[in-house]
Amino acid sequence: MADPLIIKICGIKTPEILETAIDAGADMVGFMHFSRSPRHVTIEEIATLISEARGRIQTCVVLVNPDNSCVAEVAALGPDWIQLHGPETPHRVEAIRAEAGVEIMKALPIGTAEDVAHVADFVDVADGILLDAKPPKGADRPGGLGETFDWSLLKALDPSIPFMLSGGLTPQTVADAVRSIRPYGVDVSSGVESAPGVKDKRLVEAFIRNARAAQ
Numbered sequence: 001m002a003d004p005l006i007i008k009i010c011g012i013k014t015p016e017i018l019e020t021a022i023d024a025g026a027d028m029v030g031f032m033h034f035s036r037s038p039r040h041v042t043i044e045e046i047a048t049l050i051s052e053a054r055g056r057i058q059t060c061v062v063l064v065n066p067d068n069s070c071v072a073e074v075a076a077l078g079p080d081w082i083q084l085h086g087p088e089t090p091h092r093v094e095a096i097r098a099e100a101g102v103e104i105m106k107a108l109p110i111g112t113a114e115d116v117a118h119v120a121d122f123v124d125v126a127d128g129i130l131l132d133a134k135p136p137k138g139a140d141r142p143g144g145l146g147e148t149f150d151w152s153l154l155k156a157l158d159p160s161i162p163f164m165l166s167g168g169l170t171p172q173t174v175a176d177a178v179r180s181i182r183p184y185g186v187d188v189s190s191g192v193e194s195a196p197g198v199k200d201k202r203l204v205e206a207f208i209r210n211a212r213a214a215q
C-alpha cells in the first residue's frame with residue numbers, strides 16, 4: 001500500500017485552528033515567521049504553538065532567507081522542520097541544516113521549465129522539497145499568495161524526486177491534484193482562509209477530508 005499522503009496546513013496562528021487541524025487529521029502544521037506575512041507569528045507565539053502540538057502533529061516553522069541567529073532562535077524551540085521559503089542556495093540550505101539540526105523543507109518556486117530543472121540541485125541538501133507557485137513580479141512575499149502553477153511543467157521532473165505540492169490549492173482542487181500529480185504531500189494556506197491570515201475551521205476540515213478521500 002502507498003504511504004499515507006502528508007497533509008500540511010500552513011500559516012496557523014491560533015491554538016484553536018491548531019486543534020482543528022489535529023482533530024481533522026492533518027499531519028503537519030506550518031507557522032510563518034516573516035513580518036510581511038498576514039500569517040506572521042512571533043517567536044513567543046511559535047513557542048506556545050509548538051508546545052501544544054508536540055507529539056501530536058509535526059511542526060514546521062517557515063522562514064525566508066534567515067540569518068544564523070534567526071535559525072538558532074527557531075531551532076531552539078524544537079520544531080520538527082524548518083521550511084526555507086526564500087532564495088536560499090543549495091550551499092546555504094546545507095549550512096542551515098547543519099546549524100539547525102532539524103529537518104529542512106526547501107520550498108521552490110515553479111513558473112518555468114528552468115525552475116523544474118533546478119529542483120534536482122536541492123535533493124541532497126534538504127530533507128523535503130515543496131513545490132510552490134512562483135510569485136508574480138512585485139509580490140511582497142514569496143509564498144502564501146493563493147497562486148497555482150502550471151502542473152504540466154512537472155512532467156519534466158525526475159520521477160524519482162519526491163515532493164509536496166503547494167500553491168493555490170483549495171478544498172475543491174486538492175483531490176484532482178492528489179490524483180493527477182501524485183505528490184507525497186499537499187500544503188495549503190490561502191485556500192482554507194476566509195480572509196488573508198484568517199483560517200476557516202470548515203475549510204480546513206473540508207481540505208483534509210477531500211485530500212484524504214482522493215488517495
Ligand SMILES: O=C(O)c1ccccc1NCC(=O)[C@H](O)[C@H](O)COP(=O)(O)O
Pocket residue numbers: 010011030032034037038039062064085132141142143144145146147166167168169187188189190191
Ligand atoms: O503564507 C505566507 O504568507 C508566506 C509568506 C512568505 C513565505 C511563505 C509563505 N507561505 C508558505 C507556505 O508554505 C504556503 O502554504 C504556500 O506558499 C502555499 O500558499 P497558498 O498558495 O496560499 O496555499
